[in-house]
Amino acid sequence: MPKPKIGDIWRYPYLWKREALDGEEAGRKLRPTALAAIVPVSQKSTRLYLLPITGTEPFADQNALKIPATEIRRAGLSEYKRLWVIMDEYNRDELETSFYFEPHAEIGSFSKAFVQVMAGRFAEAIRARKTQEVKRTE
Template identity: 45%
Template sequence: MSREYRPGEIVTYPYLWAWQQDRGETEGRKERPVCVVVAVRSDRGGLTHLALLAITSQPPRADRLTLEIPEMECRRAGLSDLKRAWIVVDEYNYDIAERSYYLEPGQDSLGRFSKPFMMRVAATFFESTRRSGHRINRVD
């Protein structure tokens, strides 16, 4: 796979929630939009390591760390069909693009968040992962 992934890009992906993993599930139940928050190509092997954040139209529970996506950002991201949307930043799926069973080769992105909004998302994500962010490994 030679596609380049960039932070802020929105793609579809069968996201596996932490609660599903805790129940022993290994596959996401449906394709959903996700945001690439980290995309790092390693020097050894040239593999692209991804951290993917789920986007949901369901209002979040009070115990979840989320950011509501402003209407303009929804349009930029190709999510204008959603009346309201949130990006979940307290858990993420980790995958390797070139070895992924879940990323479709040659898949087009839906859109991309603006740099200012992505900086806010990334700062909140990194703070969350420092504290207790939950990584769901999708490379096994």
């Protein structure tokens, strides 16, 4: 399995917060997600923080980052015309024991410059407590 890196795009059964609150345990479909953070917890445990990528225009009050056309192509998402990374929720999973993170589902990756913007916005949302976590490790 390729070692995941921040800024990589993976197909993942993302579980939206609203679905989790309704009692659902699995995402309804595979969707592109961006790895926003990777945190080694121990030698046997690595936490993954995944942000959903969507083609649905976000609401005005949503924290979302529009993906430029060059980044869409670079990330291997050319089938989509417009995309956003949603910042106000994320899935947290564990690489080594995940039932959802597939080892060969990598699509592509964003540029270093875009990753810095995305990671900065995500860190800011975490600090301001303006993002919600959906744990996928249980």
